[in-house]
Amino acid sequence: MRIRSELPSDTVAIEAVTVAAFRNAPHTDHTEHFIVRELRNAGVLSVSLVAEDGGTVVGHVAVSPVTISNGALGWYGLGPISVEPERQGTGIGTQLMQAALNELRSSGACGCVVLGEPGYYSRFGFVADPRLVLPRVPPEYFQSISFNGSLPTGTISYHDAFAAKV
DSSP: OEEEEOOGGGHHHHHHHHHHHHTTOSSOOSOHHHHHHHHHHHTOOSEEEEEEETTEEEEEEEEEEOEETTOOOSEEEEEEEEEOGGGTTSSHHHHHHHHHHHHHHHHTOOEEEEESOHHHHGGGTOBOOTTEEOTTSOGGGEEEEESSSOOOOEEEEOOGGGGOOO
């Protein structure tokens, strides 16, 4: 298995992996594949990596810029991250996470936020911090990691693609 950047020919496979990964997931409105598509169409997929095994895409991670109400720049939102259901729990998600975070660090990003299970994302250094807020979300599920030691204060807004429904 290898992690690589998305190619234009991967879009159908990425959508299929994303749909499958979230099909039975709790706390979703099943729009993740629409979000990825709209981020791509808007040209704001800052990082888009696939996990490929034997020529088949089995996982994907998307990273896009976020806006912070205090004007801080260089912050990104990770997600959605998807792994084929039968391959979940085998380390593919971990490899995708590590590769995405490494790309952000090497690009000079200041930090990253994620909305998700605290127990999973804390393994990568994400922590919930009341200085960064995502409205209408339980604060323990919204986490951040700073790459330069500085954490801004403010409300986070994701790209409009996160409101995609079709």
